[in-house]
Amino acid sequence: SQQGEEDPQALSIQEGENATMNCSYKTSINNLQWYRQNSGRGLVHLILIRSNEREKHSGRLRVTLDTSKKSSSLLITASRAADTASYFCATDEQGAQKLVFGQGTRLTINP
């Protein structure tokens, strides 16, 4: 079953602009993670935020988590053409040994 739902499904912006993607989920979670997938490749882990955290930064990435709304956002600042990829959120339900992924946001950065 798909737990996370990303919004928007596709996003196209100019290089240098900020990109924001949102994720909603349904059940109580331990952690929420964001992954990146270049076309035709495996996913790469970007950042993990625990359920007791509200915000986390890693380089140009900023993730927020609102457990009351069961939602998260991923902000990529000062976007680059190399950021073009699909981005997925993933959650692990409490007590589970598996991650459930959303449908992803396809991000295109135009030079």
Next chain:
Amino acid sequence: SQTIHQWPATLVQPVGSPLSLECTVEGTSNPNLYWYRQAAGRGLQLLFYSVGIGQISSEVPQNLSASRPQDRQFILSSKKLLLSDSGFYLCAWSYQPLTLHFGNGTRLTVT
């Protein structure tokens, strides 16, 4: 450092033929192992996961099966492929917390 190998990269098989996809992990012991499938332009669907040798959890009833004959080997199989089995198959490993490390995937086309 840990590495994950998944092969083949691409595969074209006729309907009704058998399937065997192999995934091996190096540089780690007793990882959790996962098989996901991704339809074109879609999110990831968890097929199977394993927390130890011989321990397989199936997420979706279907035409596929999985086995873990060795600690770092995970095999996805089918006795008779269906057209609907086409997709991008991804293997991954993890420890706690559940951060997944993906292989490069196998593109399967059933004709």
